[in-house]
Amino acid sequence: MGIIFRETKLKGAFVIEPQSFSDARGVFARSYSEQEFESHGLNPRIAECNISFSVNPYTVRGMHWQNPPDAQVKLVRCTKGAIYDVIIDLRPGSATFKQWIGETLTEENRLMLYVPEGFAHGFQTLKANSEVFYQVSHVYAPQSEGGVRWNDPAFAIDWPATDGITINARDQSFPDFNG
Numbered sequence: 001m002g003i004i005f006r007e008t009k010l011k012g013a014f015v016i017e018p019q020s021f022s023d024a025r026g027v028f029a030r031s032y033s034e035q036e037f038e039s040h041g042l043n044p045r046i047a048e049c050n051i052s053f054s055v056n057p058y059t060v061r062g063m064h065w066q067n068p069p070d071a072q073v074k075l076v077r078c079t080k081g082a083i084y085d086v087i088i089d090l091r092p093g094s095a096t097f098k099q100w101i102g103e104t105l106t107e108e109n110r111l112m113l114y115v116p117e118g119f120a121h122g123f124q125t126l127k128a129n130s131e132v133f134y135q136v137s138h139v140y141a142p143q144s145e146g147g148v149r150w151n152d153p154a155f156a157i158d159w160p161a162t163d164g165i166t167i168n169a170r171d172q173s174f175p176d177f178n179g
Helices: 034-039
Strands: 003-007 014-018 020-023 026-029 048-054 060-066 074-080 082-089 100-106 112-115 119-125 130-136 145-147
Touching: 060 082, 074 082, 074 100, 074 119, 082 112, 082 130, 100 112
Parallel strands: none
Antiparallel strands: 003 014, 014 112, 020 026, 048 130, 060 119, 060 145, 074 112, 074 130, 082 100, 082 119
């Protein structure tokens, strides 16, 4: 029993699926293994773990990142409800620069998204009372935080909902991407 790693079209970003074992008691699955992450060339460091809980469906959080020297890798999982998780490749010189992907993460599918350094990350809840658990490779450093607006035309992200969303003022007021 291991972990399935599926690289996305954005080099270095992976959808990760724990293989599970079921019996009369329920289900067991390994969601993280330093050795398995390293064997796929991924940063296995975990410096902090965070939980985000959103009451309303269509709540948008993001699009955020941290700049060097405080850049973060993120491993994101929805533990309750459902989210549409989005990442944007903002690595200058990358073949997929300014491209994005979205992945539906739910409590039922147990999928995770591995977000490399140099990517913006955000999500939209698809159900009320959704909870997201994410592990990061570097402690939060407010002076290093960056962001772009969730609906910036430079990326044309196809969000599940654009009307009736809940978003905070900071995330709504991020500038258009200039790069």
